[in-house]
Amino acid sequence: MPESKVKKIAGIIAIILAALIILPIVMSILSGSAYAAISEAELKKLKEQSSALSKESKKIAEELKKVRSTKASAIKEKSIIDNQISILEQEIETSNLIIQNLSEQIAAKELEIAEAEKQEAYEYEMFKKRLRAMEENRSASYIGVLLKCETFSDLLCRSEMIGEIILFDRELMDSLKRVRENIELAKAELEASRADQNSTRESLIAQAENLEIKYAEQNSIIKTLEQDEDAFETEYEEALKEMERVNKEVAKMAAELAKRSKYVGGKYLWPTPGYYTITSKYGNRYHPILKKNSFHSGIDIGAPSGTDILASNSGEVIVAGWNNAYGNYVVINHGGGQTTLYAHMSKILVKKGQNVKRGDKIGRVGSTGWSTGPHLHFEISIDGKTKNPKDYFPD
Ligand SMILES: [Zn+2]
Structure with missing residues (x-):
């Protein structure tokens, strides 16, 4: 918009310049009395052109005002976006910390699982050792104990003993089973919580990715605003240069008139x-x-x-x-x-x-x-x- 105004102004300047250049040539040809008459007429014409120029200047002033206010609001917008970006950067930073914390917890729980499995394996190893020991020492086996009975009452007495041994082994086996079940339960719980944590982590990563996209978008908005700002600045300066040229020509005109x-x-x-x-x-x-x-x-x-x-x-x-x-x-x-x-x-x-x-x-x-x-x-x-x-x- 200002460019067309600048062109209009330049056109008017060209007319005035032409008048200023041609006028003295015409004047030099004409006699002294005619010079005075043309000078008066030309003066009137120049004054009219000057007022037209002033009208155009007012329009360009309004255009400049608009450009300046747009630039000011663009700068304001830019600072708002700058603030948003710094907030987003803080959020990403927080997300990274949470993800890091989750990873550490998962690693710790994996260590716990490994430890529990190790314990289970150890208990099982102990049980097998006991079985092997019983087999090697047949007197310790149930049938071996019963065959050594000499009397019926002895048999009954030993049966009671066997019962106690059976009960002891059963309790041991039960407790082994419970330990294994507890380990399996803990392991299942750990796996469930790890799945939970994984999904939390995935959503955090997705969030972080969204933030990255937003960040890139805002960066491009800022770039566009900066380009707009530069364009406005250039337009403004060009219009300003033209106005300065107009001022100089008006001053020249005034000086020419003043000389007479x-x-x-x-x-x-x-x-x-x-x-x-x-x-x-x-x-x-x-x-x-x-x-x-x-x-x-x-x-x-x-x-x-x-x-x-x-x-x-x-x-x-x-x-x-x-x-x-x-x-x-x-x-x-x-x-x-x-x-x-x-x-x-x-x-x-x-x-x-x-x-x-x-x-x-x-x-x-x-x-x-x-x-x-x-x-x-x-x-x-x-x-x-x-x-x-x-x-x-x-x-
Ligand atoms: Zn001053």
Whole structure:
């Protein structure tokens, strides 16, 4: 959008430039009286073109404002996403810790199972040893004990003994069986809990994978936002360059017009009596809005909003209007190629074409246009070139 506006502006500049180049050639051919007549007509035409340019400037100002607010919201969005990513990273970190903890528990339980199986095997080994011992010593076997009986009562007595031995072995076998069953039960429980833990782990891994996808998505969103941001920045700077070119051409035009009369004479008057602090000097400086070094074509005088701005010298108001950079601004032609410019006004109190006297109120201090706070941007130009205003005010 701003690009087409820039093209329109460039078209208007081309028309004005053509007028400025062709006009002196035509003038040189014509006689002195005709020169004056054409000059007047051309002046009117240039003023009309200037007001058309001002209209276009207003439109581009609105476009720029939109671009800037979009950029600001994009930056805000980016910081929100940045925060989300750091939260996600923390969650992934926590997931990793849980997974690690689960793996450790599973490993510990596997060790327990191995230990239980070892115990079972040991008990079984002991039982087999006892059986083997009984077999080797036949007197210890049940039948061997019974055959050694000499009398019936002896047999009964020994039977009772055998019963006791049988009971003992049965209890031993039962306890062995119980031990094995307990081990099997514990093992089954361990396996069940391990299955549980595995499914928990799997869901955690799945969650972590989802987080990774989200993370990648957010990264790409940020990249897009950064690209948008760069594009907005470039568009803004291009529009700004065009505006600066417009300003220069307008200043040239004003200087050309100013040359066609005699200098009114006298010394320049400080435009804001009572306020003498220069907040930004003439010359190279760091631009607070562009955030880079740029040439400062005037001085900034710090003064509260609403402070009266006085005409620095007598002359004709040749500009009283709006410009994106200057905001509400006034240019006075003092003749002999000398002009003064007053920018960022909250209010303009004069009209284009009006004659003012040295010290007349022409406007009030404000912060319109590219300004970061109330101040008067004041310029003195001679033959279209800005001069350091400080040189015109002896301390
Ligand atoms: Zn300034």
